[in-house]
Amino acid sequence: MKRIISFLIIFTLVCLNFSIHSFAYDARTESEAVNLATVTEEEKTNADVAKKLLDSAGIRVPFSQELGEYVTRAQFIEAVMTAFRFEDVGVKKTCFYDVGINDSCCWAINLAVDFGIISEGTHFRPNDAITYFEACKIMTVALGYEPECTSRGGWPYGYLYIADELDIINRTEIKTNAPLSTANCIIMLRNMAEANMRVIDSIAIKNPSYAISYEGKQNLLERFYGWNRVEGVVYANELTHMHSSSAHESDGFIKIENGSYLCDENILIGSYVEGYWKEDMGQNKITHIENKSKTLTLYDFDEPVFEYDRITYFDGTKEKTAKLSDTYATIFNGKASFDITEEDFNFEVGKVVLVNSDSDSEYEVLYLYSGDIAYADIVNVGNRTIIDTFVRPGETRTKKFETNSSDITYKVFSGDDEVSVGSIVGGTVFEFYESEDGKYIEINILTEEINGKVTGTSDKAIFIDEVEYKCSPYFRNRYMGNLPTSESGTFVLTTGGSLAAILKGGSTESKLGLIVGLKPGVGLDTGILVQVFTENGILDVHRCTDKIRINDDFSISNRNLDAYLSEDGITLVRYNVNSDNEITAIWLPEDPASTQAESVYRPGVDNYNILRPYVIEGLNPDDTVYYKIFGSFVPHFAIDSDSVIFVVNTSDGIAIEDKYKIGSTDTWKNDSQHTFSSLHPYNVSTSGRADIFVMKTETTDEAIDDERGEGGMIHDIKFALNNKGETSLKLVVGYDNKYYTVYIPTSHADYASFTNPNSDNYLEIGDFILYKTDIYSNITTIRKDFDYSKGDINDSVTATHDNGGLVYYYGELLSVENEIFSVALLDSSSTTKSGNIAIVAQYMEDNRENVWVVEKGAKTMITTQALSALSNFKNQGYKVFIRCRYSDIMEICLYAP
Template sequence: MKKTFISFIVAMSIAIYSMCGFAVFADVVPNEGGTIENYPQGSVTNNNGNNETTTGEGQQDVNLRTFDGTNTDGTIDITNGVSTTLIENGSKYNGMATMPINSNMAQSRYSTARVALSPDISDTKYAEAAELLGALGIMVGDAESGAFRPNDPILRSEMAKVAVYSIGLEDVVKSSNGITKFPDVPADHWATGAINTADQQGLVVGDTEGTFRPDDNVTFEEAVAIIVRALGYEPAAEDKGGFPTGYMYIASSNQLLRGIDATAAEPAMRGDIAQLVFNAMTVNLMEQVGYGSSISYEVVDKTLLYDKLNVEKAYGQITATGETSLSGGSTTAEDRIQINDKLYLMGDTNATQMLGYNVLYYARIDKTTDEKTLILVTEQPNKNNTLTLNSTDIVDVTGDTTDKRTVEYWADRNTDRRTKTVSIDPNAVYIYNGKYKTGLTNEDLKPASGNLVLLDTNLNSMYNVVFVNHFTNLVVDTVSEITGRVTDKYLNGSLVFDKDNADVKYSIIKDGAKIDISDLKEWNVISYTISDDKNLIKAYVSDASITGTVNEISEDGYRIGDSETLYEKATSYPNEIKLRDRGTFYLDIEDKIAAVNTKATNESAITTNYAYLVDAALKDSFDKVGQFKLFTKTGETVVMESATKLRFNEEYAQTPTTVVNALTAGGKATPQLIIYEANSDGKITAIETAKDETATGAPNTSTFTKNIQKEDMVYKRASGKLGNVGINEDTIIFDIPASAGTDTDKYSMRNSSTLSNDSSYDAIIYDLQENYMANVVIITSSTSITSAESPITVVNYLAETQNADYEYTDKLYGYQSGETVEIMAADKSVLRKSDGTALKSGDIIQYKTNAKGEIDGITVLFDSDNKTEEFLRNVTTDLTTVYGRAIKKFSGSVNVAVGDATYNYSTGDAIVYLYDSSKKKNSISVVSPADIELYEKDNEARLFVKLYQDAVQEMVIVK
């Protein structure tokens, strides 16, 4: 009878909870400490598993029963005699609830860098919680972006998944996918398995309407109730007043609310839920321990982490890896880590990078083999003292290993007046370039390039583990994924990452995470260490860079642009850095300049101010300034004034008069491509003209160069080459017809997609790279006005209008891609046939536009004045036009006769227009292939066919 009654109480509490949905009590608000204001702490019986009990006294609550009822044995009386025993949160795995929230997770980027978390969570107080729950698969970031979204509300479907994964029911979830009992949860919903399992377990239930509301938010007090149920505390929570007060009280008593500032009745945020579940991982579970007439519930020495998820949480020092050990003895297997004297499978962790550190770690236990696999390893808070000294900050190392060594260093060379010192324990362990080593001299501890990472694991102010890293820089030029060879930009040899060579171990690390050789990019700077036996290589990759001009040089370094930082030059960089050098400066992991790229890539082309100089003149004013008319790479015509002094090529502080005279001849400017720089006021401060290297045509990556000027350069789309010059989507293409002179209305910007295959172009090539890829191309004439793959436009009519400058021009009305279009011409000379007459209804054209979106060039494919003249024309190798008589139709094709020849063309995917010359209005319409008319007496209908790369794209019925 008693068992039946307690089951009835539990069932009724679940039923009441279900009927109420998630009841809301807005006055239940946590205070800053995470406890609930105006709620009692109660009298709590501590049961440590050894039949020893202690009782802590708390404030009495007049509205709720005290936690211990009236009994002296720590149980709660229920009328039928069923009791519940509670204990304080005292699990042996409960370090989470007693340690402070760790708010400083960053580590040295070339020693113990943590695996990167999503930026939106990594620097928050929830980082540790999110990292563990991610490793456990309980809460992960978005599949596409990886973002954790800590400030977003959590949904009921998401909370269901979190709850059931927290109690180890992942396999049950997977087997329950694809079925649903809730009408608002479709069978293909991503969370069907989690929702089904959460419902079956009584953790998250539907509402009185029988729906689940998977996309509704969960309030914080609702989330607390779910986690309290997951821990087994529902009977105690119901005894303390039910939802929400009893559940919030239980949560507070067990420190579940630690580190959380949520409002109970407001939607729960994902960050707070992560912290809540993290706190719950090591709380002692409550279980039913009595049966029959002696049903009772006790808090037992079990946790979600250990007993439900089979994960061990422990502390220790990493003493050996597959690379080396602190004792100098044997290493572990490559996939294992030694912590104290125990071996663990490394798993997907960064444990190798934490040799010597005192760590907090989580290991999943294989219940069959008892083998333990690390799932998360973090630095143990307040148990390690570390100091990283870059080579440039080390002043001296004195002493010896019989007493102690002293390292003198600058903490901040820019602000400190005096150096500081630290001591190295005489019995310190030295890890030299990744491996244990003895007999190091003081000079060995002063790398020319590199660092010392000092570690104190005893917290006695003497460093007992010393990592000595002597870096060698390599600037990535080429990478072979087959052999693993990476070559250096400055011919300083190469580095081989050979995965098939079992004798050499290597790791490539970027931003604290391991990467593959395939992830390396040109201009990446690799700072690597190599062990004495040449069998261990650790490569640290930097992609940091700064683009600008060197405007200050001092003994402390180089100032680039407006940067507040002075950058030193790495000893590995072989070239001189001079004042006013411009380009992209690539930094190694010590933020030293290891490589310089001066306009040698398309990336720098995009950031360089290329412009076509149209005209130049002097402006009379108090201070004479230059005026320069430019057609910019954005397709705009602008007039810019100069500053009172400016750089011209390599000459500084030149007057505007000198510069304008250098750019003009006979009173007129010489139109040409230039590079310019401007200050924040928009005044030109520098102009650079191209060095003429057309005699050799060779690349010259160190300066702005005119490499090639050639006629009839044929463009091949398959290879992406104009002649022998590479063109890609980043190549800047100016279309400046030689016949246009200085009329910028006839200039335009193009891209590689607008070049026609097998068409000839007169072109000038600038800033040719070493791989013969062009940064800039000026096209001065072309055999192809428009791109072959452009859709046809069937002209309806032209109308005279005015553009934004109130100049008269034409507007074309027609059909394109099955839709009506209307588009302005650049001027009244554009929409003309070869004989100078204006386009008219029924003409078929292709066109190109300038930067303003105006038509500035056309190709006439069909002249409606000549509608009786049949033809087959290969306009380019890709574009063919046919005009003839449709003489027979089939399902999906049509026979077209051109003169005495007959051709069959597919009609399946073609856009079809009808042009009826007998109509004065509405003579053009969009029809279908079924409307194609056969040529017959009294019905002289013909068919225009456009084929691109031998495929029919568009047809026009001409009547």
């Protein structure tokens, strides 16, 4: 008999004082119970699962985040009406004296009265806690079951009886008519959403103007949210099928019974699941899924032993047996296998996972993981390679993981969470499991560590602070001869609790840069934008993925990034960027904040965070002030526009604040002066430290001349933010086999002409320009020396002292004599030169890529060639632009016909 009957006698007298219309008012006061309810661990778990389902559907619950807090009547009504996809339609009326027109719950209460979910009265008591009886009435009526409730006895038993039949109180521990906690309300809302709705809509009968057609046995999620139920055994994923290692689903899909579904959760093959899917862009996508199977996980310390139809193991007190079904399937290191033997169970790194998909006592799927340990001694982020430099016994080479391989699928986990391969950095210790065909490698990052001193050893174990730990084979082979016995060490444990490795650091060959600013994105660049000053002296702007890795935290919201940066906003980091130019991981310096004031990562500042002035011995005139900035880079915004940069080395054995050797002041004239736009790391020691000084000077924005202007061919043009956050034209200019990024902000006087295709100043890829920039890499003065579209060059044709010996030639490439690299061309420019001209290039190094080749199609492409390949382009209609300084060829640019 239904459990609700047990309440019958208890509430007989209570029932006499209620009618179907008394829900709107009773004698309770708003000052009733305010203490938090007790929520069991099981209820917390069920509430978390229920909340996940509601969130997936987009059902907003206006409840407290505290699961033990009581839910008010107003909050509960609003949550139910929201679940049915009703919304505030601006109804300006109220049915109760204690509910104001402007109250946030007014719309839901009005609709609930109209639909007959609650009865109209004088007072509603919106701030009172909702009770179990009241909640059951609201939900059963909303689902269309009021006639059944009435036939079963009306208030309260009829509603309680039907609510019990609909499993509305399933997964809760409600036993009396007590106020409901947030946990119970969330669970009941989930149950209501999954309960079948009546064919006849009692709401529409009461108020036809709100008629809604509830269809048959559909539940709320199916009727209003377009969800479809799915249940059954998972037979395959993107890697393998339960019964075939060669059969698998598409990337990201799983097979449930006979259907294929896109699923972003890691579900073990053989599991019985229940959930929902929804069509999304032509694909059946899982919206919510729950694993109903029983699993058993065994590690090496459980001493699992495989027999014909069972596995025996030791649970710490006694031997137990796990029975396998007659048709059990085996998945070895991620893929189905039919060749498992007893010897395969003699693993020291790994585990056994058994899956039971039904209610019997036999397991249908056996997962066997047998692997090894690896230490990421070197991580090359560029080519996505992880190298363990230890050569294992019997092998001749180090262990290398090339995670960019198109033939091998990698999956990386940290605990239960799947993370990116970029989460592995130098010094990471992990288990790896390779499938029999070598096409799949699963990596489990190890995070459990212990600190202590080795106090003893045995054959297969060591004692750390007198506690015995079993050693994995990898640990025995790599570390047993070099244990920390005189001082404490940090040890990493396998998932089975054995010793995996001793932490000793490692190297991550990722990008190095200074984060100098964060800003919210706008337009297409949504999210957080990070300004990074790179080691090449360029300020890049990157988006961040929603979740990024910061040191050992794998899932930090990008909106919390500023909390990890130094207070002055300048932080030296290593970082990873994906193919979409998004930052995915950041590694911060390990120096405690209190010791960074004079470290390589921070500028030399005083207690007020102002750059500290220094006196340089033998160099300081009275009117010159120097400021010291530590690190390989100088943040651009810390230097005024009238600054000139000098780089200085400290003498060995002399304190940082004392004397510096910088040589004669003559060495800092002309070409030895570097403005910020062309600054590169100088005099950087092996520790990555450079001492950079800023000298306050007077500078003028001179016009471009042939001696001092910098320039080259434009390789790329796009719109972007400059170093000051201004909308600009971003140019990538190549010369001397290097690339430089400069900007033309919209505030530039000629900006409009640079972007107008009908203007003579219009800039495009392939143009050759000379320019000058300020310290923010903004172009202040520019001259176009070669116009790609018109084939015109500047009239500088004679090498003189005044123009620094610069000469330009343009014409058609006719012949190339490889022995002396002589180039003959037919001049077709506006200069006075004509006919065939031989250009001697003996001073041009052939082993450098000094030839730019421009191919113009749907998108202009520029490649580089060695000088020796120049003959490949003769007599093919290529035009050539040559930039010389006296007799030296500085640049050769070939333009496709």
